[in-house]
Amino acid sequence: MISAIVLTKNEEERISGCLESLSWCNEIIVIDDNSTDNTRVLAKEFGARVYIRNLGDDFASQRNFGLRKARGEWVLFIDADERVPVDLINEINSEFKNPKAEGYLIKRQDIFMGKKMVGGEWGETWLLRLARAGKGRWRRRVHETWKVAGRVSKMHSPLLHSPSESLSEVLGKINRYSTLHTESNQEEGKKSGLTKIIFMPLLKFIINFIVKSGYKDGVHGFVFATLMSFHSFLAWTKLWVKQELE
Secondary structure, three states: EEEEEEEOOOOOOHHHHHHHOOOOOOEEEEOOOOOOOOOHHHHHHOOEEEEEEOOOOOOOHHHHHHHHHHOEEEEEEEEEEOOOOOOHHHHHHHHHHOOOOOEEEEEEEEEEOEEEEOOOOOHHHEEEEEEEOOOOEEEEEOEEEEEEEEOOEEEEEEEEEEEOHHHHHHHHHHHHHHHHHHHHHHOOOOOOOOHHHHHHHHHHHHHHHHHHHHHHHHHHEEEEEHHHHHHHHHHHHHHHHHHHHH
């Protein structure tokens, strides 16, 4: 039995497509962060079990709540702007006839501003999204990771990620996530200063555009690398501001 878990917040434009791609799962659980649109209505119409829970800027806690509600032997985490294509469905069903691992990494095919990315962080993104229930928990408030005990293998078919966002929406998300990243760094006892504010964003750009071959995506790759660098700048600057005000 496979339980699919989806976190939502005002996703009425994308939730139906997401849930439709999960119709092969034995149960679908939606953890909704107080949506003010029709997200919950659409999810219930699709037959999903819907829980209303305040995110509280803690994605790991939200996902762990979903784990506690899941009834399946296996749990699959999907975001509202992601889709599970037929090839991945077939591979999962085939693997589960004789599973060889406790968790599975799935490669995500990302689309940025209408282009499939081949370089940068989004060009080679492997995410642990499928695992046996009871084998681990999610950690970190943002950029959360699923720590699973036991062998972890890989699925060869990709998960599709198609965020339909304008540049202003991307910048808004970067601002929000940089704040969450700052809080996580502070909780972990990390410190910021001039060196990190200058060089961490520069390093982020170099990694995305050069090391991870973001240049192969042309202007898309340059813009993406710059945005990720800006995210790093905001995160370390916000941490420095917090330190100065303490």
